[in-house]
Amino acid sequence: MATTTFVFDAYGTLFDVSAAARELAAEPGREDFAKHWPKVAEVWRAKQLQYTWIRAITNAHTDFWEVTQNALDNALDVVKLNAPEHWELRERLLQLYWELSAYPEAPKALQELKDAGMNTAILSNGSPKMLDGAVQNAGIAHLLDDVLSVEDVGIFKPAHQVYELVTKRFDCQPEEVIFVSSNGWDAAGAAGFGFRSCWVHRNSGEQVDRLPWKPEFVLTDLKFVPDLLRL
Template sequence: MNKLKLILFDVNETLLDLSPMEQRMNQAFENENAFKLWFYLMLQYAWVENSIGTYSNLGEVGKATMSMLNKQLGKSVTEQKQQELLRMIRSLKPHPDVKPALAQLKEAGFRLVSFTNSAQQVAEEQMRNAGLDEYLEEIMSVDLVQKYKPAPETYLKAINHLNASPEETLFIAAHGWDVAGAANAGLQTGFIDRPGQALYPLAPTPTYQGKTLLELASQLTTL
């Protein structure tokens, strides 16, 4: 295995805590599962765009699928309220383990880059508002590729842009589908076992696993 040099991080749920947005959305739609339904509906239609060869950024897909959810649940959440809920994704706080872990990894000499399905402008605002931009060499979005993770070309385009190879790159996420996609593209992978998340059993076992990013950072800095 080549010496690890570059670490790519997924953002939503991996670095940032979505629970405040989840609580507000569930309240607005009067359904304890509204946020989860919307999140997976958004991913589903992002992947539909992959399949049919189109690309609308994730903000556009998120807006469209929240409107769909409103209809599916038989609710009448106003467009203004929906926009208010969608804007919350720009100001999420990081999980408590994230800043100390990033500091540890940066101190150890790793190149750190975020790589998200969110639009580039949103990604930059998220990292700035969360206070994570200072740890990152670059903030990247699939806007660069015009295709969503977990398509293999998204990861490969990102590491090519960063002048790295798959073998020397680690991708870290809290989503089984994202870890599976990165592994399929030939990257080393790390899975953060956040509450409610699970690995895809038919995908390769991640190179590293831990309950928190700090656990992964400890593993990586003792290599």
């Protein structure tokens, strides 16, 4: 069956989740934070994902903004920057998260897919307002047919109800969809649903997850995604 639709995860795939901490570290007067930003970015992202999984399996859903704040608080605890005198730093990080930078190759890859007549969309754990902020900041709204959020089903990925949002929105079969994610577990979950799955493997030290489902494609960069049209 021919491919009709390309769907992208948002955070870590189209948008650089380390950008908020990295950009804050570069601001004047942030020398103390600059020593800690890589650890903050690492723990913030790890806890963000862990909290979504725990909430999904315990039926304790909340929106992704609350999860993001909880995860940041954990990260700041780790580097001992969560005392009242550091609250301004916390608020600045959260502000920057609404303005995450897109990976530089993302717009061109999306444009090539649109030029080829493909449906394009985001499917994300993010809340609609968060995703709208990121999409508008990146200037890619015109390259997307839709931005789909787990808030429509009230459970985080990799629940099948989330991936089903795509087939309902585009009235298509799972095998018509190529789903692109930089998160190995997400690429696996999408493959388990029936999508043709693509893992954007940005971290060379990370291995394919030992799960029942594997991504059909493994790429190092979004710029190679349009090449999948020829496969």
